[in-house]
Amino acid sequence: xxxxxxxxxxxxxxxxxxxxxxxxxxxxxxxxxxxxxxxx
Amino acid sequence: xxxxxxxxxxxxxxxxxxxxxxxxxxxxxxxxxxxxxxxxxxxxxxxxxxxxxxxxxxxxxxxxxxxxxxxxxxxxxxxxxxxxxxxxxxxxxxxxxxxxxxxxxxxxxxxxxxxxxxxxxxxxxxxxxxxxxxxxxxxxxxxxxxxxxxxxxxxxxxxxxxxxxxxxxxxxxxxxxxxxxxxxxxxxxxxxxxxxxxxxxxxxxxxxxxxxxxxxxxxxxxxxxxxxxxxxxxxxxxxxxxxxxxxxxxxxxx
Numbered sequence: 001x002x003x004x005x006x007x008x009x010x011x012x013x014x015x016x017x018x019x020x021x022x023x024x025x026x027x028x029x030x031x032x033x034x035x036x037x038x039x040x
Numbered sequence: 041x042x043x044x045x046x047x048x049x050x051x052x053x054x055x056x057x058x059x060x061x062x063x064x065x066x067x068x069x070x071x072x073x074x075x076x077x078x079x080x081x082x083x084x085x086x087x088x089x090x091x092x093x094x095x096x097x098x099x100x101x102x103x104x105x106x107x108x109x110x111x112x113x114x115x116x117x118x119x120x121x122x123x124x125x126x127x128x129x130x131x132x133x134x135x136x137x138x139x140x141x142x143x144x145x146x147x148x149x150x151x152x153x154x155x156x157x158x159x160x161x162x163x164x165x166x167x168x169x170x171x172x173x174x175x176x177x178x179x180x181x182x183x184x185x186x187x188x189x190x191x192x193x194x195x196x197x198x199x200x201x202x203x204x205x206x207x208x209x210x211x212x213x214x215x216x217x218x219x220x221x222x223x224x225x226x227x228x229x230x231x232x233x234x235x236x237x238x239x240x241x242x243x244x245x246x247x248x249x250x251x252x253x254x255x256x257x258x259x260x261x262x263x264x265x266x267x268x269x270x271x272x273x274x275x276x277x278x279x280x281x282x283x284x285x286x287x288x289x290x291x292x293x294x
Contacts, residue, residue: 002093008154012100012147019143019259026266033273040280 044124052129059261068258071251075099075244083244094158099244101151103252104144105174111141111256112181112212119205122198128271129264131198134205135188136263140256142181149178169222173215180208 058064079099087095118134121127152171153163165171184205191197 002158004154004158005094005097008094008097008151009100011150011154012104015143015147016255019140023259023262023266026270030266030269030273033277037273037276037280 044121047121048125048127052127055129055133055264058257059265064254064258064261068251068254071247071254075103075247075251078241078244078247083241084239087239090159092158094155097151097155098240099248100252101148101155102245103248104148104151106249107252107256108141108144108148108177109212109216110253111137111144111260112177112209114260115141115181115184115205116209116212119202123202123206129268131202132264132267132271133260134202135185136260136267138181138184138188138205139263140259142178142185143259144252144256145174145178145181149174169218170215173211173218177211177215180211184208 079096083096083099085091085093085095087098114137115134118130118132118137121130122134152174156165157163184201187197187204188201191201
């Protein structure tokens, strides 16, 4: 397989997975805020 | 009932229902797998008379560019609707779509650069009008996201960002039309141009465009839902703080 083809698709998937990770971090931060609110 | 109030009463609940729907998630996964299967299983790697495996990147490169154009159009509409109604939902939609659109524009540039390195023997060509105008889009939306993140809860900055989102959108149709308005070096117009034979495998291209549009929808839906939840949590925290202050020291909480 053409190495740059692999590089191109890998870059796309890496970026998409990183964005999902960013969204998950936001969810975790929100969950912490909600549990703080419930504990008060 | 005018168009704006119909959008408020029917459009927003419909969009919320669409974003909450789990079907989008499964459709995205299915379309993604089908797209990759068709690109690597049946798509032609011969384009514009050049046969090379790197041409297979074109299927997602075009899909990414299409999804980016849709995303930035939604940002434009969201900004206009926010300015007209001041409903936070439109602001969340505009910003979320701008964020995902920026990601898609970046990936379009990356995949295009990789494709160009093999076919043109160059990572970047300043003489190609499509490349340069697409880079301008990247800078415009990087600016949009920067201004937005610097604004915080300031209502006037949100309005300024929305005006920027509307004005900045001019670059999107300009980039699309650039190969027709100016002489392109590499990007020749393909749609409706009888002189260009891209020999692209249409079903694989359509599947890739569908997959990337679904990825866009899934990301934007998740981001808008997060923004709305965050807003509700912030309101709840503020109400709790106000209640604690009203009760006086030592009487808040249990």
